Amino acid sequence: MHFVVTASATKTGQPVYRAPADTWTERFDAAQSFGERALAEAALEAARREEAVVCDPYLIDAAHAEIDGEPRLRPVALKEQIRADGPTVALP
Amino acid sequence: MYRYDEHDATIIRERVAQFHDQVARRLSGEISENEFKPLRLQNGLYMQLHAYMLRVAVPYGWLSSAQLHRLAHVARTWDKGYGHLSTRQNVQYNWPALEDVPKILAALAEVEMHAVQTSGNCIRNTTSDHFAGVAREELEDPRPYCELIRQWSTFHPEFAALPRKFKIAVTGSPRDRAAVQIHDIGIRIVENEAGERGFEILVGGGLGRTPRIARSIRDFLPKADLLSYLEAILRVYNEQGRRDNKYKARIKILVDALGVDAFREAVEAEWAEIKDGAMKLTDEELARVAKHFEPPAYESLEGGDALLAGKKLSPNRRFAAWLESNVEPHKVPGYAAVVITVKSPGRPPGDITADHMDAVAELAERFGFGEIVITHRQNLCIPDVRIDQLEALWAELDALALGEANYFRATDIIACPGLDYCSLANARSIPVAQRLTERLHKLERLEGVGELTINISGCINACGHHHVGNIGVLGIDKQGEEFYQLMLGGSSAEDASLGKILGPAIPSDEIVDAVDRVLDAYLSLRNDGERFLDCVRRVGTRSFKERVYV
Numbered sequence: 001m002h003f004v005v006t007a008s009a010t011k012t013g014q015p016v017y018r019a020p021a022d023t024w025t026e027r028f029d030a031a032q033s034f035g036e037r038a039l040a041e042a043a044l045e046a047a048r049r050e051e052a053v054v055c056d057p058y059l060i061d062a063a064h065a066e067i068d069g070e071p072r073l074r075p076v077a078l079k080e081q082i083r084a085d086g087p088t089v090a091l092p
Numbered sequence: 093m094y095r096y097d098e099h100d101a102t103i104i105r106e107r108v109a110q111f112h113d114q115v116a117r118r119l120s121g122e123i124s125e126n127e128f129k130p131l132r133l134q135n136g137l138y139m140q141l142h143a144y145m146l147r148v149a150v151p152y153g154w155l156s157s158a159q160l161h162r163l164a165h166v167a168r169t170w171d172k173g174y175g176h177l178s179t180r181q182n183v184q185y186n187w188p189a190l191e192d193v194p195k196i197l198a199a200l201a202e203v204e205m206h207a208v209q210t211s212g213n214c215i216r217n218t219t220s221d222h223f224a225g226v227a228r229e230e231l232e233d234p235r236p237y238c239e240l241i242r243q244w245s246t247f248h249p250e251f252a253a254l255p256r257k258f259k260i261a262v263t264g265s266p267r268d269r270a271a272v273q274i275h276d277i278g279i280r281i282v283e284n285e286a287g288e289r290g291f292e293i294l295v296g297g298g299l300g301r302t303p304r305i306a307r308s309i310r311d312f313l314p315k316a317d318l319l320s321y322l323e324a325i326l327r328v329y330n331e332q333g334r335r336d337n338k339y340k341a342r343i344k345i346l347v348d349a350l351g352v353d354a355f356r357e358a359v360e361a362e363w364a365e366i367k368d369g370a371m372k373l374t375d376e377e378l379a380r381v382a383k384h385f386e387p388p389a390y391e392s393l394e395g396g397d398a399l400l401a402g403k404k405l406s407p408n409r410r411f412a413a414w415l416e417s418n419v420e421p422h423k424v425p426g427y428a429a430v431v432i433t434v435k436s437p438g439r440p441p442g443d444i445t446a447d448h449m450d451a452v453a454e455l456a457e458r459f460g461f462g463e464i465v466i467t468h469r470q471n472l473c474i475p476d477v478r479i480d481q482l483e484a485l486w487a488e489l490d491a492l493a494l495g496e497a498n499y500f501r502a503t504d505i506i507a508c509p510g511l512d513y514c515s516l517a518n519a520r521s522i523p524v525a526q527r528l529t530e531r532l533h534k535l536e537r538l539e540g541v542g543e544l545t546i547n548i549s550g551c552i553n554a555c556g557h558h559h560v561g562n563i564g565v566l567g568i569d570k571q572g573e574e575f576y577q578l579m580l581g582g583s584s585a586e587d588a589s590l591g592k593i594l595g596p597a598i599p600s601d602e603i604v605d606a607v608d609r610v611l612d613a614y615l616s617l618r619n620d621g622e623r624f625l626d627c628v629r630r631v632g633t634r635s636f637k638e639r640v641y642v
Contacts (some may be wrong), residue, residue, distance in 0.1 A: 010119065010187045013144035040620045050119025055139060078572065079511055081518075083141050087512040089522045092174045 002033040002062040002073060003040035005047050006080070007054035015083045016054060018043055024054065027082040033062055033073055093152050093265065093463060094239050094384040096204045103247065104201045107208060111135050112194035119191060134214075136207030137193055138371045141515050146193060148200060152220040152238040152262075153181030153466040157453040160464050162203045164449035170196050175449065177434065177442040179506060179557060181219050181466040186513055196455040201355045213254045214331035215245035215326070220221060220260045221269045222467040225247040225385060226429050226475045230422045232281045232289055234264035236382040237318060239372070243381075244319045246570070251326050255333035256341035258326070259298075271468055271584035273297045273306045274560055277325060284312045291318060295325060295355065296347030299554035303590050304344040309356040315378060317363075320371040322377035324363035328355070380603060388461040393426020399479045400428060411486050413535060417483060428479050431499040432472045432489060437530050440522045441507040442470030451492050459485045469506055469545075469582075502537075502544045502611070503529045506557055508615065510550030510567060511574075519567025519574040519600075524548055527604045532611075539613055544624040547582070560584035562625045565603065565611060574600040580610065580636055581628040592633050595641050606640050613639040 005018035009026075016024040017031030025031060034040035040059050047057040061076040075081050082088060096104070111131070118128040132138075136147040148163070150483050155163075163183055167175045170192040176184040188196060200206060209216055218238045225233040241260055245251065251258070263270040264281040272278030278294035292314040297306030325343075326380040332350070334340045349354045400419070406412045433453060434444045444452075456464045457473045459481055465473040477485055489495040498504045506530060508514065510521030525548055532538065547561025551568075558564035564579035575597035582591030598606050612638045618627045628636065 008139055010125070011191065013139055014142060051124050052119075053123040062115070078569075078574065079141070079515075079517075082511055085568060086142060087522075088439055088520060089512055089526065090438075091172055092445050 001076075002035055002064075003037060003059050004028070004031045004033050004062045004073075004075070005040065005043050005057055006031075006083070007047060007057035008061050010051075010053055013055075018047055018057075022046065028075065029072060031073075046050055093156060094151070094235075094381075094505070100204070101201075104204075104206045107135070107206065108197045108201050109196060110157075111197060112540070115194050126540045130212070133211040133606070134208070135193070135197065136210035137188075137190075138211060139515070140186065140509075140513050142513065143187045144190060144511070146188050146196065146207060147178070148183045148185070148205060148207050149210045149217045150182050150205070150466055151242050152218055152235055153222055153468075153492075154224075154235065155464045155466065156203075157457045157462040157464065159203045159205055160449050160453040160456070162199060162205070164446040164453070166196050166199060167446040167449065168199070169199075174443050174445045176440075176509070177444060177466050177470045177472070179468055179470060179555070180217060181222075182217055182469060183466070186509070204242060213249055213252075213256050213258075215248065215258045215260065216246070218242055218272055219259070219275075219468065221263050221265055222431075222465040223420055223429050223475065224264060224465075225387070226420075226422050226424070226427070227265045227267070228423045229267055230265040230423065231283060232264045233382075233385055234262040234270075234279075234281060235385045236378065237279070237281070237291075237315075238262050239381050239384065240319060240378075241322065242489070244322070244371075246307045251330060252582065254326070254330055255335045256338060256343075258343070260322070266586060268584070268586040268588070269468065271557075271560070271588075273588035274299055274303075274584055275306060277322065278306045279318075282312060286467070288314070290314045293321065293325075296344040296352070297588075298342050298344045299557060299559050300342070301339055301552050302344060302348075303554070303559040304348070305588050305590065306344075307347065307352045309352065309359060310459055316373045317367055318373060320369065321359075323366060323371060324359045327362050328358045330359070345355045365497065387424070388463075390424045390427065390476070392477070393478065393480075396425040396427070397421070399426075400482075403479070403482060405499075406483075409459060409533065410490070410497060411483060413539060414486055414495060415482065416496045417501055418499040422476070424476075426479055427476050428482060428487065429473060429475045430477050430482070431467065432474065432494050433496045433499050433504055434471055434494065434557055435498060435504050435529065435535055436493060436496045437533050438526060439529075441505050441525050444472070448492060452494070455485060455488060469500070469504055497535070498538055500545065502532045502541050502542050502546055504531065505548060505559065507548040508550050508555035510548075510556075514550060514555075516553055517553075517567065518569040519550050519576065521548045521550040521556055521567060524565060524567070524600070524603060528607055531604050531608060537611075540615065542623065544611075545583075546607070557584065558582070558591045560588065561591065562628070563607060565607070568597055570597065576600065576603040578603075578606060578610070578640070581625065581632050583625055587625075588630075594633055594639050599607075609640045609642070610636055
C-alpha cells in the first residue's frame with residue numbers, strides 16, 4: 001500500500017496532491033507517494049502548515065493498477081478516484 | 093412577488109461587503125480554514141469533492157424572470173455554464189472559485205437574492221407549494237406566511253446556532269406538494285369549525301438516518317400567533333435539543349425522546365409566556381406582506397376546462413401526454429400552471445444550463461407574468477399560462493428539449509448529486525438516474541406506468557429523499573463497491589409514508605433491471621386505474637420482492 005497527501009486548494013476548492021519539493025499538483029499521477037505510513041504522516045504534518053494554500057489535508061491510500069498496459073498509481077477508494085478524475089457524468 | 097424594502101437591501105449589501113472582506117483575509121492566509129469555515133457556511137458556501145459549492149436561496153422557490161436571467165449570468169460568468177435545482181427549491185453552483193464568490197453575491201444582491209442561511213445550523217429557506225397562489229384546490233396562498241417566516245428567521249440572533257439545521261415548509265393546499273410532513277416544522281393552512289383560517293402545526297419530520305413523519309402538535313393556530321408559536325417551538329428545541337451528537341441533534345430526535353405530548357406541553361408553556369407580546373401579527377402586518385402577493389392582471393377568459401380537455405385529444409400524442417402530466421388546473425378560468433421538467437435522457441436530474449435558464453425566463457415573460465417557480469422535484473414551473481397558448485408554449489419548450497411529458501412520472505427522478513460531487517456520499521446517484529431514465533424513457537412505458545416517483549440518494553443523509561419515493565433507491569458502499577438498496581411505498585404527499593426496504597442491496601450493474609422488474613410487477617398486480625403507490629400499499633412488498641429477487 002502507498003499513501004498520498006491530498007487537500008483542497010484554497011483558491012478553487014480543487015483537489016490537489018502533495019508533490020516532491022513541498023509543492024502541490026492537481027495531477028494525481030504527479031503526486032509524491034509514500035511506501036511507509038510514518039513518512040506520509042510527516043508529509044501530512046508539513047502540509048498542515050500550508051493552510052493559506054490548501055484546506056484540510058489528509059492521507060489517502062493508493063495502489064498500483066494496470067492502466068493501458070502500464071502499472072500506474074491510483075487512489076484505492078472510489079471517492080478518491082472520482083476526486084482525482086472528475087465527475088463520471090458529462091456536465092450539462 | 094415580494095420586493096425588498098430598504099432594510100432588506102441594506103442588510104444584504106452589508107453582508108456581501110463583510111464576506112468580501114472575509115474571503116480576502118482567507119486568501120491572504122490571515123485566517124485559517126477552521127476560522128473561515130463557519131463564515132463561509134453562513135453564506136451558503138460548502139467545500140465539495142471537486143470545488144466549492146455555492147447554494148443560493150430562492151425564497152419558497154419563487155423567481156422573477158430578471159432573477160432567473162441573473163442566475164444564468166452567474167452560471168455563465170463564474171461557473172461552468174449551468175446550475176442545479178435543489179429539492180429545497182434553491183439553486184446550487186458546483187464550481188465557483190473562492191475569489192469569485194463575493195462577486196457572485198454582489199451580482200445576486202442587485203436582483204434581491206442572496207445565499208444567507210442556506211447552510212449551517214440555522215433556520216433554512218422556507219419552502220412551499222410550487223402551485224402556491226394558483227392551485228385550484230388551494231385554501232389560501234401560503235407565500236405571505238412563508239415571507240413572514242423568512243423575515244422573522246433571517247438573522248434571528250437567538251436561532252443562529254441551533255443544535256442542527258432547521259427546515260420549515262408551508263402548504264395552503266390539501267394536496268401536499270411541499271412535503272410538509274418531512275420537515276422539522278410543517279405548516280398547513282386549515283379552516284376551523286367556525287370557518288376561520290389558521291394553521292395546523294406539525295413537528296419532527298425528517299429523513300436522514302432516522303426518518304420520521306411529522307406529528308401534529310396543534311390542530312388550529314390563529315394566524316396572528318404564527319410567529320410567536322414558531323418562536324416557542326424553536327426555543328424548546330434550542331434549549332433541549334442535543335448538541336453532543338450531530339446524528340441525534342434534529343428536532344425529530346427531541347420529539348421522540350420527550351414524546352409528542354410532552355413536547356407539545358413544553359411548547360405551549362413557552363408560548364403562553366410570549367403569545368401576546370411583540371410577535372403578535374396584526375391585521376396591518378398581515379396585509380402589508382400579503383400585498384406583495386396580489387394576483388397578476390388575469391384576463392377574463394372562457395371555456396377553460398373544456399378547452400383543456402379538448403386539447404388533450406390532440407393528435408399530437410407527445411403534446412397530449414405533456415398536457416396530461418405537466419399541466420395543472422388553475423384557480424382562474426382560462427389559465428393553467430405548467431411544469432417544465434428538466435429531466436430527460438443524458439441529463440443529470442435538476443441540472444439546467446444557463447441557456448435554458450435564459451430561455452425559460454423569456455418564455456415566462458411571453459407566456460406568463462414573468463414569474464418562475466423551482467419545484468421540490470427539481471423542476472421549473474410557469475404558474476400562469478393561458479390555456480389557448482399552451483400548444484405554442486409546448487412547441488417552444490420541445491424545440492429546447494424541455495417539453496418532456498414526465499412530471500410525476502417514473503423519469504421525473506429526484507437525485508442528489510451523489511458521489512460525483514458530494515463529499516458525504518457513498519455511491520453515485522446521477523449515473524443511476526441517467527440509466528433508469530434511458531431505460532424508462534419510451535412514452536408508452538411512461539403512459540402505461542402513470543404516476544410514480546423515483547427518488548435516489550447517494551448516502552444515508554437522504555438528500556435525494558429516497559425514503560419518500562414511491563420507489564426509493566439508496567446507494568451504499570459495500571467493501572468499496574457501489575450497491576443500492578430498494579425501498580417501496582414511500583410518499584411525501586398528503587398521504588406521507590416511509591418506504592419499506594425490499595430486500596438485500598443490489599449491485600450497481602443490476603439496479604436498473606431490478607427497478608424494471610418492480611414496474612413489471614406493478615403492471616401485473618395493479619387493479620384498473622390503481623396508482624403504483626396504492627398498489628404497493630394494497631398488496632404489500634412481498635409480492636414485489638418475489639418478482640425482483642428472481
